[in-house]
Amino acid sequence: MLEFRDISISDKERITSCLRKSDFMGCEYTFANNMAWKRLADSKISFYKDFYIVRSYDSIENIPYFVFPSGDGNYRELFTELKKYTVSLGVPLRITGVTEKSLNMLKEMFPDSFTYEYDRNGSDYIYRSSDLIGLSGKKYHSKRNHLMHFQSYEYTFSMISEKDFDDCISFCTDDYNKKYQEDNYSSVAEQYAINTYFNYFGELGLKGGIIRTDGKVSAVTIGEQLNSDTFCVHIEKADRNFDGIYTAINNLFAKSAAADFEYINREEDLGIDGLRKAKLSYHPVFLLKKYIINFK
Numbered sequence: 694m695l696e697f698r699d700i701s702i703s704d705k706e707r708i709t710s711c712l713r714k715s716d717f718m719g720c721e722y723t724f725a726n727n728m729a730w731k732r733l734a735d736s737k738i739s740f741y742k743d744f745y746i747v748r749s750y751d752s753i754e755n756i757p758y759f760v761f762p763s764g765d766g767n768y769r770e771l772f773t774e775l776k777k778y779t780v781s782l783g784v785p786l787r788i789t790g791v792t793e794k795s796l797n798m799l800k801e802m803f804p805d806s807f808t809y810e811y812d813r814n815g816s817d818y819i820y821r822s823s824d825l826i827g828l829s830g831k832k833y834h835s836k837r838n839h840l841m842h843f844q845s846y847e848y849t850f851s852m853i854s855e856k857d858f859d860d861c862i863s864f865c866t867d868d869y870n871k872k873y874q875e876d877n878y879s880s881v882a883e884q885y886a887i888n889t890y891f892n893y894f895g896e897l898g899l900k901g902g903i904i905r906t907d908g909k910v911s912a913v914t915i916g917e918q919l920n921s922d923t924f925c926v927h928i929e930k931a932d933r934n935f936d937g938i939y940t941a942i943n944n945l946f947a948k949s950a951a952a953d954f955e956y957i958n959r960e961e962d963l964g965i966d967g968l969r970k971a972k973l974s975y976h977p978v979f980l981l982k983k984y985i986i987n988f989k
Contacts, residue, residue, distance in 0.1 A: 843937030853901030
């Protein structure tokens with residue numbers, strides 16, 4: 694029977710090996726994200742042979758769900774084990790983060806054994822790195838204008854180093870305190886994630902960018918290599934008092950961290966209207982569609 698436990702920094706080598714074998718493009722498939730966001734949905738991990746499994750909990754229905762496992766081996770055998778586990782709990786097997794390719798594989802493997810629904814809110818925005826770096830053409834005219842406005846400020850951009858950690862954490866904490874008058878669980882989980890990123894920055898292989906205006910931190914971003922051709926941006930915080938700063942941190946970080954990758958994954962919009970509008974305004978080359986599967 695599968696057994697689940699907390700993720701630890703000591704799991705990095707084994708988990709990263711599984712992730713590399715699958716080479717998935719979804720933002721769920723980075724060790725840093727799994728470790729940093731474990732509090733959001735009480736995530737636990739397990740292994741089955743050469744597969745890596747993440748189990749989380751739906752806070753509304755209070756049932757477990759599993760990110761489509763990464764690794765290598767017999768998926769039919771793996772899903773049989775997962776079904777045994779959920780049967781022991783008296784709940785159906787639910788899988789999230791299922792791309793169209795994985796969905797088609799499961800349809801062939803388990804015909805008429807599950808239902809599925811499109812998870813628009815959880816689908817990732819994928820951009821060409823060259824688009825976010827160059828901002829060329831008519832469709833990026835407004836973004837170039839935003840950059841021009843920002844360039845009127847006295848600012849510096851640099852990649853984050855250890856000497857910047859305390860300033861970055863303070864900036865992100867101030868951003869949280871300004872937005873939330875009372876505890877918001879997802880925002881508290883985000884603060885935990887940010888602290889985890891900085892506590893293990895080097896060990897997690899992260900890259901970050903920082904903008905200072907008038908000597909003070911005004912924008913912070915963090916990302917990492919996701920798979921063989923994709924860079925993923927995990928966190929982006931900026932002071933909106935500076936016109937065009939979000940465009941600036943996006944563009945400068947893409948130039949400095951993602952120039953060697955074909956794609957940039959800027960994660961999902963969670964169904965938040967403002968976030969969806971902002972992500973669409975950068976003209977993704979495609980949406981990485983994801984599905985939620987419920988076995989009968």
